[in-house]
């Protein structure tokens with residue numbers, strides 16, 4: 001079977017194929033002069049999916065109370081739960097999996113014929129020691145931290161959460177890249193740079209990444225995103241501060257969760273599959289726009305996670321992370337940053353704009369007579 005590096009999104013597989021360096025056209029994804037891999041002459045990738053596919057059990061072998069709505073084909077599972085393949089057909093994905101996993105195809109062929117699931121997802125004993133949220137779901141954690149125990153919850157497995165935070169850590173060196181923060185201003189003069197940074201502690205109100213009284217700096221990597229994030233209205237004056245970075249920082253990059261590779265050495269794919277869901281939920285919660293009707297209690301779960309990330313230390317007792325990076329829910333091209341130590345950035349100048357036009361896109365939800 002012949003495929004190419006463009007058939008994949010997973011960086012490890014792409015790198016292996018690109019290293020082989022054979023140029024040709026790919027009949028699967030249609031790429032011309034791509035780096036081609038022929039399974040008849042190169043065995044490097046044979047077995048690469050074995051560990052991942054072994055995390056799945058065919059439906060006949062699953063516990064009888066396994067939720068039916070969670071069952072899916074192995075192709076759907078690999079496609080939806082892991083960002084491995086580019087936009088190639090399900091048949092091609094199936095053929096690639098079978099060709100690269102001859103042992104599984106021989107020993108457990110039913111995995112390619114029947115629907116599959118991960119039994120450990122509902123195995124309380126397994127979850128207790130392998131899930132960030134132990135045996136609970138995110139909503140249970142939310143309920144608990146809001147209404148039961150705020151500061152000493154034992155619902156989170158902190159060692160495991162720390163491990164995953166380290167897996168998705170990212171260094172951001174000082175470069176020419178600039179960061180931005182927007183504020184709605186009262187008039188066309190806007191705010192000077194000295195008023196574009198994080199608020200003084202006594203004025204810091206509750207946010208997704210900070211409790212009231214704790215001042216953190218919220219930045220984006222894209223000027224346009226600031227307008228979306230503050231949800232500027234038509235004719236608003238908006239001051240946008242441009243920030244430069246004063247030191248190299250390390251962040252937990254929640255956007256990388258789906259990129260945690262199942263092909264690394266010693267990766268426990270079952271545990272990773274279970275925790276990816278929780279981590280994606282954290283990213284989603286961080287990205288949720290704040291609304292005026294929100295209760296401060298709604299921000300507690302992400303505040304807890306952010307405070308925990310800030311508390312992570314290395315073996316010498318030094319803090320590891322300077323902030324968290326997460327997807328902007330308001331503007332898909334932008335990344336947001338919650339920076340723990342605002343003094344790592346300096347606002348060099350601010351510009352004030354007027355929002356002259358807004359375009360609304362809408363979707364009909366109901367009609368009444």
Ligand SMILES: [Zn+2]
Pocket residue numbers: 003004005006007026027028029030031034
């Ligand atoms: Zn291809």
